Amino acid sequence: MSETKQRDDIARLAKSLFERGLTFGSSGNISVRVEDGWLMTPTGSSMGAIDPARISRLDLAGNLISGDKPTKESFLHMAMYRQRPRAGAIVHLHSTHSVAVSCLQCADPRDVLPPLTAYYVMRVGRLPLIPYFAPGDMDLARAVEEMASDHHAVLLANHGPVVAGKTLEDAVYATEELEETAKLFLALRGMQTRPLTPDQVRDLEARFPRDF
Numbered sequence: 001m002s003e004t005k006q007r008d009d010i011a012r013l014a015k016s017l018f019e020r021g022l023t024f025g026s027s028g029n030i031s032v033r034v035e036d037g038w039l040m041t042p043t044g045s046s047m048g049a050i051d052p053a054r055i056s057r058l059d060l061a062g063n064l065i066s067g068d069k070p071t072k073e074s075f076l077h078m079a080m081y082r083q084r085p086r087a088g089a090i091v092h093l094h095s096t097h098s099v100a101v102s103c104l105q106c107a108d109p110r111d112v113l114p115p116l117t118a119y120y121v122m123r124v125g126r127l128p129l130i131p132y133f134a135p136g137d138m139d140l141a142r143a144v145e146e147m148a149s150d151h152h153a154v155l156l157a158n159h160g161p162v163v164a165g166k167t168l169e170d171a172v173y174a175t176e177e178l179e180e181t182a183k184l185f186l187a188l189r190g191m192q193t194r195p196l197t198p199d200q201v202r203d204l205e206a207r208f209p210r211d212f
Contacts, residue, residue, distance in 0.1 A: 006032050006039060006168075007052035013172050014041060017093065018048035022179060027094040027160075029071035032168050033087065036060060040077065042068035072136060079141040080164050083148035086212040089168035091175045094160040097182035102129065102155050112155050113181050114195040116188075120181040121196060121204045123174040124153050124163070132157040152210060153178060166212040 010030050017023050028047045031040040037059040041050055045068070056070035062078050064070060071077075077090045101112055109129040115121045128147050133140035144162060147154050153163040153174060161178050165171030196204075 003034060003039070004052075006034065007055050009168055010039060010041065010055060011050040011052045013168060014047040014050045017091075017172070017175075018046065022095045022176070023047050023093045029073055029077075029092050030089070030168070030171075031071075031074070031077040031081075032089045033081070037065070038062075038077070038081070040070040040074055042070060043072050075138065075141040076144055076162055079145040080148045080152075080162060083145055084152060084164050084212060086166070087152065087164040087171075088166050088212070089171040090162065090164045091168075091171045092160065092162045093175060093179070095175070095179045095182075097186055098155060098161045098179050099159065100186060101182045102157050102159060113178075113185055114193070115201050116181055116184050116193070116195050118196065118200075118204055119177055121201050122208045123170075123177040124181070125205070125210070126151060127153055127155055127161075127178065130154050130156045132159070135159075152212070164212070166210075 010032060014030055026044050026046055029041045031038050040056045040058060042054060042056050054068045056064055056068055057066040058070060059065050073092060076092060080090055081087060101107060107129055112127045112129045128151055130143045144154055153161060155161050161175060163171050163175045163178065165174055
């Protein structure tokens, strides 16, 4: 895929996420792996109005080589990529229902959401909760990196999800699935629920292994 197409896809999918209320203001960011580095959405930009020509271009060491200054949360992306060398893209949002779940006192830090649907298991799987760190704190990057070798999606406490995918579309779809499952989880709180059984989860994991 050409870099021009990758830039256009970032802008197109970012706008879609924004217009559907999955991110707002200047929150949220996207990165895509290219042959000799990364493309990232710029700092302070609205996902609803990304200019493909101004997307940040970083080299393999994470240095800006063209475009606007990258997202302030680029360190989260780099931490995830270091542990997932076959990941092709990462999406980070401050999506409402996912953030709400990350604020719950009762959240299980080992696996925040139950396996309510097959597609959640297939696209997200187990979702650990990363403890709260102030924005820009490099300890947050270290905490993400510790989890990223075993998990392609993590939830930052009082902040939002960080999700890697084999492709940009895969990362977006997984982030959307996470948000929808968080919405279902909150809607079902206090009700008797019937999540998938451990055997059903293992069967799905065997049928749809992740190879990135």
